[in-house]
Amino acid sequence: MANADVVVAVPDELSDEVAAQMLVNPLTAVMLRREAEEHQAIGYDGVLVQTAAGSSVGRLVTGTCGLQGLGLINVVRSDRGAAELRKRFPDVPVVSTEHPGWDDEVRGAAAGRPVSVAFDPIGGKLAESLLDLLTPGGKLVSYGQIAQEPISVHASKLLHTSLTLRGKNIGRWLSEVSAERRASDVAAAKLIALALKDQFEVAATYGLGALADAVEHAVRPGKVGTVLVSPW
Ligand SMILES: NC(=O)c1ccc[n+]([C@@H]2O[C@H](COP(=O)([O-])OP(=O)(O)OC[C@H]3O[C@@H](n4cnc5c(N)ncnc54)[C@H](OP(=O)(O)O)[C@@H]3O)[C@@H](O)[C@H]2O)c1
Structure with missing residues (x-):
């Protein structure tokens, strides 16, 4: 179960890959x-x-x-x-x-x-x-x-x-800023995700059974994009 205070709605226009990197x-x-x-x-x-x-x-x-x-x-x-x-x-x-x-x-x-x-x-x-x-x-x-x-x-x-x-x-940002600032920063983060969708590249997606490979890939020199882990 997630705390409602930290759950953020994903805009319809965003793919799951961008949503995973949206915050x-x-x-x-x-x-x-x-x-x-x-x-x-x-x-x-x-x-x-x-x-x-x-x-x-x-x-x-x-x-x-x-x-x-x-x-x-x-x-x-x-x-x-x-x-x-x-x-x-x-x-x-x-x-x-x-x-x-x-x-x-x-x-x-x-x-x-x-x-x-x-x-x-x-x-x-x-x-x-x-x-x-x-x-x-x-x-x-x-x-x-x-x-x-x-x-x-x-x-x-x-x-x-x-x-x-x-x-x-x-x-520290999460624990220190006011609820209002947090809401406005999250709104700004969403705008960045919407405006710069092409910059949210995925380097690769690994299953839960391949976590070690995912970690190795995440620190590989020259990697472009984020390594995702998917339960599906
Ligand atoms: N403070 C925070 O709250 C916060 C939040 C998010 C991320 N971060 C930090 O921000 C950094 C970037 O995160 P990311 O997810 O965007 O990383 P990323 O996409 O995995 O990219 C890592 C980058 O670091 C470069 N790099 C690695 N070792 C280096 C070295 N010794 N000298 C110079 N460049 C080096 C890589 O260059 P190559 O392309 O040449 O391999 C690559 O461009 C990480 O250190 C992460 O911990 C901090």
């Missing part, structure tokens, strides 16, 4: 967008940068930035991933970290605009590079922990450039 990742995109919009430059000349941009969350962030006209630079770890993302979003610059000097490529893509906010689900050295890319007053929003190593930052960096570090996760 966590779109809500993450909504939560990140709100964090970005708190920065005074976003919506004006400020540019966002995001790592792991080819992920399911990253594609929704790109789609929603496009709908809102927010400046975004996507960062991925491979040239292959960059080519895939360029095909999908031809107007959004993509930089691959596969080669040294990628950070200068990000600066070049910003074309003089301030790099105000960075979204990062990786952490570690990659997050440290993002701190170097942010303009003074910038904000790093950390929402995942893929890297094993810690994010190392000298206090002088925070002091002299007035950087903000934020961590965001959907679990």
Whole structure:
């Protein structure tokens, strides 16, 4: 039995595959967008940068930035991933970290605009590079922990450039936001699902008897889309 407070009606226009992905990742995109919009430059000349941009969350962030006209630079770890993302979003610059000097490529893509906010689900050295890319007053929003190593930052960096570090996760969102905010965020997530149906790709669907295969597939490098588990 499910708690009625957390049950959400699925719009008729959405397939079961999109419905299965309708909440966590779109809500993450909504939560990140709100964090970005708190920065005074976003919506004006400020540019966002995001790592792991080819992920399911990253594609929704790109789609929603496009709908809102927010400046975004996507960062991925491979040239292959960059080519895939360029095909999908031809107007959004993509930089691959596969080669040294990628950070200068990000600066070049910003074309003089301030790099105000960075979204990062990786952490570690990659997050440290993002701190170097942010303009003074910038904000790093950390929402995942893929890297094993810690994010190392000298206090002088925070002091002299007035950087903000934020961590965001959907679990805290669920327990902390008001019922009204939750309802409006869920409505925003539904709109994202309806507007960006094509970004809810399914990498593969596994039966309950193949959970180990599903987990292996979910972390496979280069996977595009979400791995679903179906009882049917
Ligand atoms: N905070 C929250 O509430 C919240 C909510 C949802 C998701 N998340 C986090 O968001 C991240 C993305 O989730 P998702 O479901 O969208 O993932 P996904 O579709 O499975 O994609 C994972 C992405 O991470 C990239 N990646 C993996 N290891 C990497 C590394 N060492 N360096 C750079 N890139 C790496 C992959 O790149 P390749 O394409 O090159 O393999 C891929 O693009 C996950 O870390 C997840 O835990 C957090």
